[in-house]
Amino acid sequence: MDKFLIIGTNPPPRGGVAVYLQRKVDYLRSKNQYVEWVNPRRIIVFAWKLLTLHFRQKPQIVELHTAHKIALLLACLLHVESRITFFDHNYSATFAQRRGLSLFILKRFLNRAKMIVLVQKHLTGNYGGLLSPEALERVSIETPYIPISDNMKGREHQLPPKILNFVQRFPVVVVNAAWRLVDDSEGRNLYGIRWSLESFLTRFGNHAQVGFVAITGSQDQKRFEELLEIGRGKENVLIISGDYDLLSVLAASQSILLRTTSTDGDSLSVREALELDRPVIASNVVERPLGALTYRYGDREDFERKLDSQIGNMLGGRTCA
Template sequence: MCGPWPAPVGGVSVHIQRLSQRLEERGLRVAICDESPDRKQDHFFLRSFNLRRYIRLVRQADLLHIHSSVHWFRLLHLFSAVLFGKPAVITFHSWRAGGMTTRLWRLLLRATGSELVFVSEEIAQQLALPGLVAPAYVQGVAASEPPLPQTVVSWIEQQACAGRLLLVSNAYRLNDHAGADLYGLDHCLALIQSLRDQGVAAALLFVVANPEGGEEKLTSAEAFINNHALADHCLIHRGALSYVRLLQRADIALRTTNTDGDALSVRESLAAGCITIASDVTRRPAGVRLFGTRDEADLLRVVTVAIKDLAAGRGECKPVADEDCVAALVLLYQRLFRKSGAGLLF
């Protein structure tokens, strides 16, 4: 399994971790080629550039499942699979490349005959190649989730004592896309300001799992909070925490992205029974309330409607059956094992 392994915590890394656990429960042996920035003791660290160990890992594998979002890493794994005659599955969790890059990858993928998995119909349409469309959602075990930091728990309790509803959102890293805040932190803060000005008691907890590289945006966000007297209503948490635990205590979860893949946090919000409001930049699961992407006024409208009837909103949540994703991948693996002559390994 090639891709990032937590920490840092992000949708792709969490998916790989949970998928690996499910596959091992079914009797498969899963080795990890970790592409994340942080070295772990238990897995091969690709950024160590230990070519000999990498080649040994590939040669010992019966199949490579590639989750890389970095083009060079994806290309390396694909080349290695072809070189050593290993079947390859490539999951595309997002696609933001331009026209020329897309055309080159399309030619390469057709030439290698790799099996493709797209986490959404939109990504499949962007690449215009045949493949399996399967949401990248494997539900975690709530009991195994780490507790929230005490500072976060105390802040949430303070908001509850003040009678404020809790809105939550998260970002892996604060980046721009198409000249705007990818995760929409700016709109989340403006939303809380508008709700406060309208006399609505609400608070925002925004999680930035990996603050590195986003210092300028964080400084700007903190300045906005201070300049608009929102310090009692907003908390930006720097560093990873259990978003599942946070959703269990939230009233509304926001996904204010201006580009997206399948969005693990959206499905986890639905599974937690939390009212889920997301941008319409991509197709969302049933039960999600949509607002116009980068439309601050429409976000306020949709949130205001949800606040007026929280019970009805919670009743709309429709958790997604994660086993469908795992089962579909297992069937794909079985077909490739038979085709390569490895037989059934589980």
């Protein structure tokens, strides 16, 4: 039996990485593996685990699913980098912004890490000048997806009545989700929730057969209130914030998942939707899984045309209110 130490955020909020880690931990434990899951936000517990790692040979497998500056600093200070496999879930999108001591620590950690696992090939472009030839040989690409197990399906009953009643009221429900309403490293809205809601309302405002659900795990209160204001008075719009399970929303409705991000790693929600046979409309900023319909990022006309087409197909060609 292997012994795992997995370092990464626990839900809530239900971001893609946190949900993936929950699923991975459950899967490993179902295979009778010993797994410790440490949230790096609990800094004292996290630091203690790294300290014990410095003095012990076990666990054999140590995974780091964060690139936070403090996490990398502690790993370097305690000289445990060579024990750690680093998983890049698109954290490297911000590496170019690091300067001074932060950049020095990043380079030291990456070049001493046991392995670097990228969730998609395009992330290799974020490592220019960071890795030695020896470290490059320790880079691999791995799709971080564990298929939906039977005990995760049919969970519609877990949704609050307000949400369940809403998504089951409409023949088609468009869903967009973000673990947080934030900007990317270039100042663009990362998840595009507001952008997609505005396009939806232009085409399907108060539509009797098409609903829109926006889910945020945690948010900038000002931005969340702006979303609420945009959807105010629209009977076919539901905007919610909290620890809600996107998988349950998709399973409970004839839904279309939107992934309107300005950047991405490998989206868990996209793969979940496709496994549930739910259509996906995603930005073309990265390569998407087979089956996802993509639009040109930032091109509202292209996005709305594909949204119209997909909704029309699901309504049998009827898109009028």
